[in-house]
Amino acid sequence: MIWQQFVSLAGSYPLALRGLGMTVMLSVISLVLGTLIGFALGIVRTGGNRLMAGVIGAWVDLIRGTPFLVQIFLIFFILPEFGIELDAFTAGIIALTNLAACFICEIVAAGIRSVPTGQVEAALASGLSRLQRMRQVVLPQAMRIVLPPLVGQYVLLIKDSSVVSAIGLTDLTRVGWLVVQRVPNGLLVFFLVGVGYFIVCYPLILLARRLESRLGAAHGEVQL
Amino acid sequence: MTSNPKGPASMTTTGMIDFRGVNKWFGPLNVLKDITLSVQPREVVVVCGPSGSGKSTLIRCINGLETIKDGDLIVDGQRLGDPATNMTRLRTEIGFVFQSFNLYPHKTALENVTLAPIHVRKIPRAEAEQAGRELLAKVGLADKVGAYPAQLSGGQQQRVAIARCLGMRPKIMLFDEPTSALDPEMISEVLDVMVAVAEEGMTMMVVTHEMGFARKVAQRVVFMDAGAIVESGTPDEFFSHPRTDRSRAFLSKILRH
Numbered sequence: 001m002i003w004q005q006f007v008s009l010a011g012s013y014p015l016a017l018r019g020l021g022m023t024v025m026l027s028v029i030s031l032v033l034g035t036l037i038g039f040a041l042g043i044v045r046t047g048g049n050r051l052m053a054g055v056i057g058a059w060v061d062l063i064r065g066t067p068f069l070v071q072i073f074l075i076f077f078i079l080p081e082f083g084i085e086l087d088a089f090t091a092g093i094i095a096l097t098n099l100a101a102c103f104i105c106e107i108v109a110a111g112i113r114s115v116p117t118g119q120v121e122a123a124l125a126s127g128l129s130r131l132q133r134m135r136q137v138v139l140p141q142a143m144r145i146v147l148p149p150l151v152g153q154y155v156l157l158i159k160d161s162s163v164v165s166a167i168g169l170t171d172l173t174r175v176g177w178l179v180v181q182r183v184p185n186g187l188l189v190f191f192l193v194g195v196g197y198f199i200v201c202y203p204l205i206l207l208a209r210r211l212e213s214r215l216g217a218a219h220g221e222v223q224l
Numbered sequence: 225m226t227s228n229p230k231g232p233a234s235m236t237t238t239g240m241i242d243f244r245g246v247n248k249w250f251g252p253l254n255v256l257k258d259i260t261l262s263v264q265p266r267e268v269v270v271v272c273g274p275s276g277s278g279k280s281t282l283i284r285c286i287n288g289l290e291t292i293k294d295g296d297l298i299v300d301g302q303r304l305g306d307p308a309t310n311m312t313r314l315r316t317e318i319g320f321v322f323q324s325f326n327l328y329p330h331k332t333a334l335e336n337v338t339l340a341p342i343h344v345r346k347i348p349r350a351e352a353e354q355a356g357r358e359l360l361a362k363v364g365l366a367d368k369v370g371a372y373p374a375q376l377s378g379g380q381q382q383r384v385a386i387a388r389c390l391g392m393r394p395k396i397m398l399f400d401e402p403t404s405a406l407d408p409e410m411i412s413e414v415l416d417v418m419v420a421v422a423e424e425g426m427t428m429m430v431v432t433h434e435m436g437f438a439r440k441v442a443q444r445v446v447f448m449d450a451g452a453i454v455e456s457g458t459p460d461e462f463f464s465h466p467r468t469d470r471s472r473a474f475l476s477k478i479l480r481h
C-alpha cells in the first residue's frame with residue numbers, strides 16, 4: 001500500500017519539478033521587481049514630497065490591511081470587468097510584486113529613518129547631491145537595519161506565493177493538491193510540499209546570516 | 225548701487241561672510257535677532273554665549289543647514305536663498321565641523337576624508353587617497369588611515385572630521401562647539417589642529433568656550449545672548465574689559481574655575 005504510494009509519487013516528480021519551478025520563478029521575478037519598487041517607494045516615502053509620501057503610505061496601509069487572497073481575486077477576477085484581461089501568471093506576478101513592494105517600502109523607510117540626522121547634515125555640508133547622499137551615506141547605513149527584516153520578508157513572500165495556486169497557477173502548492181487526488185496520503189504529500197518550500201527558503205536564511213556578519217565586519221565591530 | 229538687478233550679491237562686499245539684518249524664528253521664538261556681522265577673508269571669529277543664545281544657529285545658517293527668515297546673508301559673494309545661488313556648490317567651499325563629529329561610521333578614516341573629493345570634486349581616486357593620507361598625517365593620524373570611527377577616540381574622530389573638511393580645500397571653515405563632546409584630555413589635540421588651520425590663513429567661525437583658543441588665534445570675539453549679538457571686539461578687549469553686564473556675567477561663569 002505505502003509502497004504503491006511511493007511509486008506513484010515518484011511518477012509525479014516531473015509535475016513536482018514543474019511546480020517547484022513555477023514557485024521559484026514567481027518568487028524570483030516578484031521579489032526582484034518588488035525590491036526595486038519597494039526601495040524606490042521607501043526613498044520617496046521618506047523624501048521631501050508630502051503628497052507623494054502620503055499617497056504611498058495610504059496604499060501600503062491598504063495592501064497590508066487586506067488579505068492577499070482577496071487582492072489576487074480582485075486582480076484576476078475583478079479587473080477583467082473593467083476590460084483588463086490578465087493571464088493567471090501575470091496576475092500572480094502583479095499581486096506578489098505589489099505585496100512585496102509594500103512590505104519592503106516600509107522596511108526601507110524604517111531603515112532610512114533610523115539613520116541619524118547628523119549623518120545627512122554631514123553629507124549636506126560636504127556638498128553631496130541628493131543622490132550621492134542616499135547612495136554613499138544614508139542607504140549603506142540603513143541597510144544594516146533593513147537587511148535582516150528584508151530577507152525575513154523574502155521568506156514570508158515566497159511562502160505567500162502559495163496563495164496564487166487559488167487562481168489556477170501550477171505552483172508547488174497546487175501540485176500538492178493535484179497529486180493528493182491520485183495518492184491519497186495528504187500527510188506525506190504535503191510534507192513533501194513543505195520540504196520543497198524549505199529547500200527554496202533555507203539558502204536565503206543562510207545568506208541573510210552571512211550578509212549580516214559581513215556588514216557587521218564592515219563597520220569595524222568586534223566579531224563574536 | 226541698489227538698482228543693480230543682481231542685488232546685494234554683486235554689491236561691493238569685501239566680507240567672506242556678511243550677515244545684514246538677519247532674522248530667524250523657530251515658531252514664535254526669535255532665535256536670531258537682527259544680526260549684522262561681517263567676517264573678512266582669513267579672519268578667525270570666535271562666537272560665544274550662553275546655551276540657547278543662537279550661536280550654533282548662526283553658523284548653521286552660513287552653509288544652509290538652517291534657513292533665514294529675513295535679511296541678507298552673503299557668503300563668498302553669493303546671496304543665500306537667491307535662486308541663482310547653487311547651495312550644493314557653495315557648500316563645497318565651506319567646511320563644517322560638528323560637535324558630535326558625524327563621521328560616516330561605515331567608512332574608514334581615509335574613506336571619510338576622500339568621499340566628497342572623489343564624488344563631488346571628481347578628483348581621481350588615487351590622487352584623492354594620496355591627499356587624504358597627507359591630511360590625516362597632518363592631523364596626527366597617519367597610523368589610523370584604515371580605522372573605522374568606532375575604533376577611534378573622540379579626539380581622533382574630531383581630527384578626522386577636520387581632515388574631512390580640509391580635503392575639500394574650503395575657503396571657509398565653521399566649527400560648532402568642536403570640543404564640547406570631548407573628554408578634557410582630548411581637547412588640546414583638537415585645538416592644536418584648529419590652531420594650525422587658522423595659522424594657514426583659513427577664514428574661520430568657531431563656536432566655542434575655549435578662551436585659550438580665542439586668545440591665541442581669534443581676531444575677534446562675538447558674544448551672543450538671546451539671539452542677538454551683544455558685544456564684539458578683540459579677544460583682549462572682550463576678556464579684559466567686557467562692556468556689558470551680560471558678558472561680564474557670562475565670563476565670570478566660564479572663567480571661574
